[in-house]
Amino acid sequence: MKKYIKLYICLFKMNVKKMIQYKADTLIGIASNFLTQFSAFVFIWAVFGYVERFEKWSYGQILLLYGTFTICRGLNNIFFDNLWIVGKEYIRRGTFDILVTRPANVLFQIIGEKVQLDGFGTLVLGIVTFNYGIRKEGMYISFENLIIWLGIFLMGTLIIAEINLIFTVSSFWVVRSNNIIWMFFSLADFGQYPLDIFGFGIKCMLTCILPYGFVAYYPVCAMLGKISHKILAFELGIVFLFGIISICVWRMGVKKYESTGN
Numbered sequence: 001m002k003k004y005i006k007l008y009i010c011l012f013k014m015n016v017k018k019m020i021q022y023k024a025d026t027l028i029g030i031a032s033n034f035l036t037q038f039s040a041f042v043f044i045w046a047v048f049g050y051v052e053r054f055e056k057w058s059y060g061q062i063l064l065l066y067g068t069f070t071i072c073r074g075l076n077n078i079f080f081d082n083l084w085i086v087g088k089e090y091i092r093r094g095t096f097d098i099l100v101t102r103p104a105n106v107l108f109q110i111i112g113e114k115v116q117l118d119g120f121g122t123l124v125l126g127i128v129t130f131n132y133g134i135r136k137e138g139m140y141i142s143f144e145n146l147i148i149w150l151g152i153f154l155m156g157t158l159i160i161a162e163i164n165l166i167f168t169v170s171s172f173w174v175v176r177s178n179n180i181i182w183m184f185f186s187l188a189d190f191g192q193y194p195l196d197i198f199g200f201g202i203k204c205m206l207t208c209i210l211p212y213g214f215v216a217y218y219p220v221c222a223m224l225g226k227i228s229h230k231i232l233a234f235e236l237g238i239v240f241l242f243g244i245i246s247i248c249v250w251r252m253g254v255k256k257y258e259s260t261g262n
Contacts, residue, residue: 004105030118030120066129072156087174149223218235
């Protein structure tokens, strides 16, 4: 574990140095991510320009929900964005062969090889929106609650990454799998809104099958007193369960890998 921590720190520094060599590109990427996510914020603002509450959710509560999900999405983009290109960059081009010959875990190498600074745009928007929601609701963040919120952000980030990893494994069978991954990842957008507004089928899917609801909806409900805080312990169980599933599926994919043949 100590070896991997040191290795990740070295990879992180190397990634940052590579990206700051092209400052304009990095800043444009951060700004574009910010603006892309900001469009959803504008939609929320427009809706609450006509109504005071939306399915028992106030404006401040919706902002808390959206801010929480956006923070988790931003952290996922920064630290786990490289999972998107496993098929395109590693399997299709044969560079996966290089990874399996190195004396380090293959999945760790893929995650550590790229830090996507563009994700800071999404992260900043999430923090600003979350803070605004806190102010609108008049909530006081104690030290204990701060620790809980940080735990919620961490668990939400891991849930998104684990779901992505499960569908990334399709790259071992279908090299051009980005469309498959994007199809399922686009369902995550439902998780940034109250699940109450959706039908039973979507709510069930986002709770039991693709648990994007545990990224923000259920934790925020718990922190607002809408449901029991026990749901946070259940969310931790979801993190471990999907962590085990994603790793097992990943190992199945790696065993399936047959190199490029040249």
